[in-house]
Amino acid sequence: MTKHFQRELDKIKKHVLSLGTLVEERVRMASRAIEERDAALAEKIIKSDYEIDEMEVVVEEECLKVLALHQPVAVDLRFLVAVIKINNDLERIGDQAVNIAERVKTMAAKAPFKFVFDYSTMAQRAEEMLKMSLDALVNFDIDTALAVLAMDDEVDAIKNEAYDRIKATMQENPDRIGYLINLLLISRHLERLADHATNIAEEVIYMIEGEIVRHGKHAL
């Protein structure tokens, strides 16, 4: 591997991590916006999503450039292809933060309703999964990636709990169904967000093992 090639790979790693940090921040903002019914914060998430979109484009262009110029093979090729796909997942996590922000805005415009559900745990777990999956990527660390896969079950369990509680609350308060549907969708958006983190972890494992775990064939 030439020094120049190594420098290019390091730059890509750095940029995908920067994008990851930005996306993590948006997830935290979305979590706070839910908790505080904060329409202004939600608006900020929506308005600044273009930054994530732009960074995604930069990372992909860098990957394409390195593929064309250095024509890597074996693990370097797999790394670059993994980054292209992970980059895409990061951008879609940003989209989920935007989706959550849209829901919060809608809810903030309606009369408040006393329904307490701890979405912050779900959001925090998703954020941890995202952080861990990116650490796994840059450190080629399969154990951390596998730990992310296990965490996804917890997020699913919280989502199911949210579903049961929201459904029961709808039955008791049919006049607040519109409001509660927003909360139901928020839990779905958080779940999809965690799913994207899981996709990233699976890409990392696939890259390292050159083996397919994406479709549940990996013995955990």
Next chain:
Amino acid sequence: MTKHFQRELDKIKKHVLSLGTLVEERVRMASRAIEERDAALAEKIIKSDYEIDEMEVVVEEECLKVLALHQPVAVDLRFLVAVIKINNDLERIGDQAVNIAERVKTMAAKAPFKFVFDYSTMAQRAEEMLKMSLDALVNFDIDTALAVLAMDDEVDAIKNEAYDRIKATMQENPDRIGYLINLLLISRHLERLADHATNIAEEVIYMIEGEIVRHGKHAL
């Protein structure tokens, strides 16, 4: 371009189209399962999803192999990277068909409920979008890809209509909220399915123009 390389590219095109055909079939099955509340058909969709997963892996491996062996540049490189991402979207469309099938199974286990909504139009539109986006890919046809983007608005409009009607029906029938939530989620799954078709079309445009339309910057 060597003859061998051209043959490899043709093979990849053929395989990604086969995967597309398989995925289209699953979307049609899901649509029929919704309409007929057919739990057996839903089960069939769930059980056979592994076929899509396996084909996705084959296509990606083929792309990696061609990238490593032929080290393509320019449009061929962009084509292969586009296929890797499109392949991923196809697999996720298959996942949405599975998600719909899960909802149908849940609904089929509950007492029937008279709620008529024409999901078949939404499913058909999504299926058309999928077919058109894949045609656009193999023919490098930007006009067809742009037409797919325009169709996505129609699917969104149908989803919003479903939302309004389901919400109103929930208010009138709070005892059937569980059943109706499943219908709400089905419309979301169909929307995501159409979103993936839109992603494919955007990838095609991006590949052809080497330009970024993914984030709404393309003048339609």
